Amino acid sequence: MSLLLKLLTQRIALGLLLLFLVSILIFAGTIILPGDVAQSILGQSATPEALANMRRDLGLNEPPVQRYFNWLGGLLQGDLGTALTSGKDIAESIGKRLGNTLFLAFWAAIISVPLAILLGLIAVRYRERWPDKLISAVTLASISVPEFLIAYVAIFVVSVRLRWAPSVTTINDSMSLGEKLHTISIPIAVLTLVVLAHMMRMTRAAILNVMQSAYIETAELKGLRMFTIIWKHALPNSVAPVINVVMLNMAYLVVGVVVIEVVFTYPGMGQYLVDHVSKRDIPVVQACGLIFAAVYIGLNMVADIVSIIANPRLRHPK
Amino acid sequence: MSDNLLKVRDLKIGATVYPPGEKPHDIEIVHGVSFEVEKGKVLGLIGESGAGKSTIGLASMAYGRGGVKITGGEVWVNGRDILKTSHTDVRALRGGEVTYVSQSAAASFNPAKKIMDQVTEAAILQGKFSSKEAVGRAIELFRKLGLPDPETIGNRYPHQVSGGQLQRCMTALALCPEPDLVVFDEPTTALDVTTQIDVLMAIKEAIRDTGVAALYITHDLAVVAQVSDDILVLKMGDMVEYGTVNQIINDPQEDYTKALVSVRSIEHEEKEPTPEPVLKVQNITARYKGTNFDVLKNINVELHPGQTLAVVGESGSGKSTLARVITGLLPQSNGSVHFAGRDLSKDLAGRKKDDLRELQMIYQMADVAMNPRQTVGTIIGRPLEFYFGLKGAEKHKRIIELLDEIEMGEAFIDRYPAELSGGQKQRVCIARALAAKPKMIICDEVTSALDPLVADGILKLLLDLQKIEDVAYLFITHDLATVKAIADSIAVMYQGEVVRYGGKSDVLSPPFDDYTDLLLSSVPEMKLGWLEDVIANRKMESAGN
Numbered sequence: 001m002s003l004l005l006k007l008l009t010q011r012i013a014l015g016l017l018l019l020f021l022v023s024i025l026i027f028a029g030t031i032i033l034p035g036d037v038a039q040s041i042l043g044q045s046a047t048p049e050a051l052a053n054m055r056r057d058l059g060l061n062e063p064p065v066q067r068y069f070n071w072l073g074g075l076l077q078g079d080l081g082t083a084l085t086s087g088k089d090i091a092e093s094i095g096k097r098l099g100n101t102l103f104l105a106f107w108a109a110i111i112s113v114p115l116a117i118l119l120g121l122i123a124v125r126y127r128e129r130w131p132d133k134l135i136s137a138v139t140l141a142s143i144s145v146p147e148f149l150i151a152y153v154a155i156f157v158v159s160v161r162l163r164w165a166p167s168v169t170t171i172n173d174s175m176s177l178g179e180k181l182h183t184i185s186i187p188i189a190v191l192t193l194v195v196l197a198h199m200m201r202m203t204r205a206a207i208l209n210v211m212q213s214a215y216i217e218t219a220e221l222k223g224l225r226m227f228t229i230i231w232k233h234a235l236p237n238s239v240a241p242v243i244n245v246v247m248l249n250m251a252y253l254v255v256g257v258v259v260i261e262v263v264f265t266y267p268g269m270g271q272y273l274v275d276h277v278s279k280r281d282i283p284v285v286q287a288c289g290l291i292f293a294a295v296y297i298g299l300n301m302v303a304d305i306v307s308i309i310a311n312p313r314l315r316h317p318k
Numbered sequence: 319m320s321d322n323l324l325k326v327r328d329l330k331i332g333a334t335v336y337p338p339g340e341k342p343h344d345i346e347i348v349h350g351v352s353f354e355v356e357k358g359k360v361l362g363l364i365g366e367s368g369a370g371k372s373t374i375g376l377a378s379m380a381y382g383r384g385g386v387k388i389t390g391g392e393v394w395v396n397g398r399d400i401l402k403t404s405h406t407d408v409r410a411l412r413g414g415e416v417t418y419v420s421q422s423a424a425a426s427f428n429p430a431k432k433i434m435d436q437v438t439e440a441a442i443l444q445g446k447f448s449s450k451e452a453v454g455r456a457i458e459l460f461r462k463l464g465l466p467d468p469e470t471i472g473n474r475y476p477h478q479v480s481g482g483q484l485q486r487c488m489t490a491l492a493l494c495p496e497p498d499l500v501v502f503d504e505p506t507t508a509l510d511v512t513t514q515i516d517v518l519m520a521i522k523e524a525i526r527d528t529g530v531a532a533l534y535i536t537h538d539l540a541v542v543a544q545v546s547d548d549i550l551v552l553k554m555g556d557m558v559e560y561g562t563v564n565q566i567i568n569d570p571q572e573d574y575t576k577a578l579v580s581v582r583s584i585e586h587e588e589k590e591p592t593p594e595p596v597l598k599v600q601n602i603t604a605r606y607k608g609t610n611f612d613v614l615k616n617i618n619v620e621l622h623p624g625q626t627l628a629v630v631g632e633s634g635s636g637k638s639t640l641a642r643v644i645t646g647l648l649p650q651s652n653g654s655v656h657f658a659g660r661d662l663s664k665d666l667a668g669r670k671k672d673d674l675r676e677l678q679m680i681y682q683m684a685d686v687a688m689n690p691r692q693t694v695g696t697i698i699g700r701p702l703e704f705y706f707g708l709k710g711a712e713k714h715k716r717i718i719e720l721l722d723e724i725e726m727g728e729a730f731i732d733r734y735p736a737e738l739s740g741g742q743k744q745r746v747c748i749a750r751a752l753a754a755k756p757k758m759i760i761c762d763e764v765t766s767a768l769d770p771l772v773a774d775g776i777l778k779l780l781l782d783l784q785k786i787e788d789v790a791y792l793f794i795t796h797d798l799a800t801v802k803a804i805a806d807s808i809a810v811m812y813q814g815e816v817v818r819y820g821g822k823s824d825v826l827s828p829p830f831d832d833y834t835d836l837l838l839s840s841v842p843e844m845k846l847g848w849l850e851d852v853i854a855n856r857k858m859e860s861a862g863n
Binding site: 221 | 376379381383408409410411412413414417418420422425426427428429430431436439440443444474475477478491
């Protein structure tokens with residue numbers, strides 16, 4: 001058990017180190033961005049004195065290293081800073097939007113992950129026959145079309161023509177879960193289409209790889225049904241590669257939904273970020289960047305931890 | 319037909335081959351084989367690699383590995399032709415009526431599932447037993463097969479038991495559903511010789527006690543003679559000879575069978591030690607980086623010019639590590655290697671070109687020891703260029719000389735390794751080693767991957783070359799029959815130590831130390847009833863103690 005524990009501790013420590021390095025990168029990146037925050041807040045007609053005062057008030061005259069540590073210290077205490085443009089507390093504004101983004105990502109994952117694995121299993125069972133080819137063709141086609149195009153086509157067909165679901169997906173607290181899900185049903189469907197192919201193809205490839213093993217032959221010679229063999233003997237040994245690609249796609253569902261949120265005017269993190277980038281609101285951009293990085297690193301860490309635990313040699317040492 | 323559990327008539331099996339540069343086409347690999355197995359009897363299928371014996375074994379379960387297809391004939395099991403029956407019926411046959419034990423239990427067990435679940439799976443799924451009954455039966459089989467902790471060993475994962483134990487678990491897996499027939503496919507080939515004898519006995523007793531019939535597939539006639547009632551000799555997918563075990567072993571009719579029976583009959587006269595050894599290994603102790611135990615402990619051996627020192631031991635005994643120390647791949651922590659009148663530097667970087675030239679190596683896996691994109695001529699020519707600076711016509715002439723020495727000839731000079739058979743590849747490796755005009759060649763299990771007859775040819779060649787070139791061999795092997803055939807002196811290694819060392823006749827004559835005795839008595843002999851004799855002797859000895 002000690003080796004397993006050691007590996008897990010190492011992996012978690014590595015994740016934290018990575019997050020720390022990313023925070024430096026984000027900070028450095030936002031500093032070298034062209035443009036002046038004070039200028040964009042006060043507008044073109046601001047006087048030089050007003051600009052200088054503004055810079056001093058915002059702490060922009062201090063050396064970058066000092067500013068970084070001030071920022072980091074605040075982060076560690078849960079203080080993401082205040083938005084320059086609105087003067088509101090960033091943590092408060094983000095909290096609600098992050099919840100919305102996670103809500104959308106969660107439901108897209110709930111549908112897409114099992115569906116992808118099931119389709120992968122079916123593709124293996126009927127490999128090189130029509131179900132396999134059909135699944136491959138459809139999922140590949142859906143990943144090849146840009147997601148905003150799929151989104152607009154979906155809005156046109158489902159929302160405008162069929163009138164099954166709204167195209168503007170604003171949700172609020174007064175809605176019931178059912179109403180919320182109905183409201184965001186089109187973005188969920190679009191996101192599912194976008195992430196399905198990757199996960200399904202990886203599941204198929206990983207299981208096909210395992211199907212070459214001698215123990216699969218043993219299972220066949222036990223007279224087991226092909227689907228039993230795939231489910232009971234092949235899938236448990238394909239967990240590591242599959243979980244990795246599943247986690248990558250879940251991270252994409254959180255981090256990469258900017259386009260979808262904008263298309264559907266969904267009140268999530270993505271839209272919040274895009275708004276504040278255009279207003280040069282650096283603290284907000286930094287906070288969003290860091291949260292996205294944390295989600296990405298965290299999910300990948302989960303994938304690695306599951307892979308480590310899935311290895312029977314580590315779980316049950318000699 | 320009712321007496322015959324398995325009846326195979328004119329079985330033909332084909333496969334699709336994909337030769338490089340040619341169109342894929344179908345070939346026939348088994349050409350009309352017929353045999354029968356009665357209830358409770360054991361038929362041995364014997365032949366060299368490519369004889370089609372595994373393919374035939376799997377055909378009795380209506381299974382073709384990879385692109386293998388059964389193209390003709392009949393396979394009757396329990397009164398029905400399983401090649402014409404439904405898919406559902408074939409599934410009921412597999413794992414119910416006929417079960418399979420593979421060569422590598424380590425690969426054939428699912429690493430992610432407990433042993434018990436895998437052993438009982440077929441019995442439960444085929445509806446032969448309830449899961450409680452199946453578990454009880456498995457524990458009973460574990461006990462019968464001599465596994466430690468039969469009550470709990472099933473709760474372990476495959477990587478938590480040893481190779482010999484796992485092979486016995488595989489036998490339990492095959493016997494658990496109470497099949498009528500078990501196909502044993504080289505079940506002891508991958509095991510050490512002292513482990514093999516235990517597994518062999520366990521299998522034999524299990525067959526006798528359960529009254530199950532078996533197809534026993536192996537390339538080792540001495541092994542199959544211990545367990546079979548009848549033997550079918552196969553060669554390149556053809557039946558060579560089919561008879562009772564007594565007739566095949568004691569009165570073989572066909573030349574090929576005679577050759578198989580008389581294999582390992584090389585006579586080699588032991589030579590006297592010379593005053594000046596070519597290799598003197600003194601007090602060698604070595605360990606691998608990052609480990610805290612010595613893999614070699616105070617090794618002392620000598621090798622005389624033009625002679626052969628056989629280093630023999632089981633896997634993990636340290637025999638290959640000794641070769642790594644002598645070649646400088648693993649610097650020793652203590653002791654010295656004295657070679658051709660000089661001390662060799664500990665590590666490879668400190669050795670001179672002549673040190674490298676005079677000490678050559680031949681490996682077990684000839685195909686991975688050669689660059690697949692170089693021709694035989696380039697491979698043999700490389701040491702000629704590197705050590706002697708030979709070029710053009712001179713080099714060409716020497717390459718042809720070497721090809722003649724290994725009994726292959728000029729025609730092979732432009733061939734690629736992929737176009738050669740296993741034995742031919744090993745011959746090219748021998749020629750490459752000889753090209754450097756070495757004083758000594760380290761042969762690391764050079765015949766282990768070869769069929770017995772081919773291995774015999776390689777050993778004869780090595781002995782002939784030793785006479786001509788006066789080269790010394792350090793011959794590393796786990797196979798005592800090879801040792802008897804080729805050695806002048808022998809070092810027996812066990813857990814990093816030399817437990818017995820001396821001239822061949824001294825080492826191989828009693829009184830023995832315990833380990834050498836165990837090792838020698840475990841080598842299967844081409845004699846009926848050998849297995850029972852050995853086991854009876856051991857039981858008597860342990861009772862006497």
